[in-house]
Amino acid sequence: MWQRIPSGTRQIVAVYGEGENSPDSTLVLYEKQGNSWQENGSWPAHNGKRGWSTHHREGDERTPVGVFTLSDAGGLLDDPGAKLPYTQDEEAFETPYYWDENHWHDFDYVIAINYNRVPGTRPDDPTRPLGQKKGGGIWLHLDHGDGTLGCVSVPGSAMRYLLRTLDPESRPVVVMGDKTNLRA
Template identity: 55%
Template structure:
């Protein structure tokens, strides 16, 4: 009989995936108003001036290899990022590194690098079902599961026999065991639910079921895959308190 953990209800994401733009207003004045008043007589400096406003904290720096444009998609509240980069848009072998941000705002390498696979035809900024490309961008990762028992995940973990992957891959390799451990990528899915949830907010034509899962030795349909021991390590490291994200795509585009 499958073991299933009681999962919390859908979680409300508290951080937007884009930067806030500041809006500056201007005031129009008449020529009379534009005339400067006479300078007042000199005054002695105030002895007990009130406290000055503290400067606003700088936005957190970006993980290594992540450029300023991509950085704007990472919520300021996020302090854990799995960065997956390929050499070009058309490659299906990638490198994955887990970074964490400390209390000073600096990002450090927490684990990796690891060799990963992505989709057969590479990457895309407009993923559609069947294009055999992995979506480029920054996405939340907050739900996990798999066919095997929970290895100690901090994320909500759904053990279910439905995590099956029959057949063979693009290189003729067996797919069995690929879904022993998975982490759902919040692309066209309902966050806060099992990775098996098939709701597609963008519509089925935009694909779905994009996961980080166990590597089977070849390219994927759209997912990112890592070795089984790395998946266990990742599941024990990803912490929902840190609001983790995955940053993925060709290295040159992520660096913009």
């Protein structure tokens, strides 16, 4: 995966899944200082309910494996001091009323993962450059205690930290997948 990281990247959000079919993972933020990478935070996380996919499809409840840029953020709540462009919109990021109460705050804060989306647009922009069948709307968002429909979820403290730390000038990316696919 190192070869897929754009030159000039100085921030990496690494999400390591325990297994190909597991929703459990760890998120680690690395920042380049000089010529070396330093860990700058680690949190428990969740990925897709059915694990990871190297061939993600709409509705498969798996999180796509790969290296993706991070360029846009938003949420229901006011901007907590994000360095990435932030869109606050109470309607666009509201969870459906019929979702379980545990999910009502999932989208208080989100960071769009640039998988099958147009960077530089709102996180909720429905444009899918690779087509609808490849899925989209993959975000970092607040954790609700179990697997997601394809996003990566982390505790609120981690989301606020990432929003205040990820800097467009550092060309942040997320490297994510199960440990086996990440080593390949």
